[in-house]
Amino acid sequence: MHRSPHRKNVMIIAITGATGQLGRLVIETLKSKAPDAEIIALARSPAKAADLGIPAREADYAKPETLDRALAGIDTLLLISSSEIGQRSTQHRNVIDAARQAGVKRIVYTSLLHADTSPLSLAAEHLGTEADLKASGIPFTILRNGWYTENYTGSIGGALAGGAFIGSAGNGKIASAARADYAEAAVAALTGAGHEGRTYELAGDEAYTLTDLAAEISRQTGRTIPYKNLPQAEYAATLTTFGLPEAFAQALAGWDIGASQDALFDDSHQLSKLIARPTTPLATTVAAALNALK
């Protein structure tokens, strides 16, 4: 008789993208908040997941044959959206199809803030995956994640070197949150009750403009770092001089134009409600970025 290797009555949770920055934070948080759950890391290179301290299975979004094996016996799946922009609709569909075959009981998916109305070029792929999820018949929870504050604080080193924080976001209001806040929200959605069929718009409690961000950097460093708003083409061209590939530079500049239209703004406070605490303040994430530069 086939015997399950798993403990009886224990929820088995699997995390895709387990080797990524968000996946690692989710696993760390799950270990502390859901010590009774059995957690499985899904990674395209399981060797890269060895340091996570939990069982790891090979799961490459682009290789369906790995997904059937990877999802066997899984109750709840966190599908962290792929980082391979342009291929994600097909990749995510591969995961959803395999999950249906494997009898996964619920999928939690990391989508994009206001995916149905967002002007960001990223929205179409996320909306496609949301539609696939809804059509799959598998119970789902959609986490429409806003921007990570780290997307901007990652440029602080460059701003200090260049004497200004540059971008194309104008006076757009940005309600970002720390990656760790979104990780905690994913854990709440994975382990809590009542999230089935729900779609959450997740963003930070506090909104700021890039002028505010530059002022915060100035305050914490004691230097005068102004915000310099550039036309989209000039910003993209400047990013390529820092070594970014042309297509990625264009995409980043385009997302900043979206930000200038408040595409990264939301004041529903669903993230802080889900994690039952305020989101991480901008000043804290700026301080962490400055500390990392030391």
Ligand SMILES: NC(=O)c1ccc[n+]([C@@H]2O[C@H](COP(=O)([O-])OP(=O)(O)OC[C@H]3O[C@@H](n4cnc5c(N)ncnc54)[C@H](OP(=O)(O)O)[C@@H]3O)[C@@H](O)[C@H]2O)c1
């Ligand atoms: N909200 C935001 O501001 C924001 C910003 C950036 C990205 N995102 C989205 O959120 C996701 C998680 O963010 P993050 O910061 O954790 O990104 P990340 O650090 O780049 O991690 C991406 C993860 O996706 C995995 N992956 C990529 N292609 C794969 C494939 N074909 N099969 C299986 N796994 C694959 C990577 O595996 P490897 O370790 O093997 O590379 C990695 O584990 C990203 O993938 C992206 O969709 C959101």
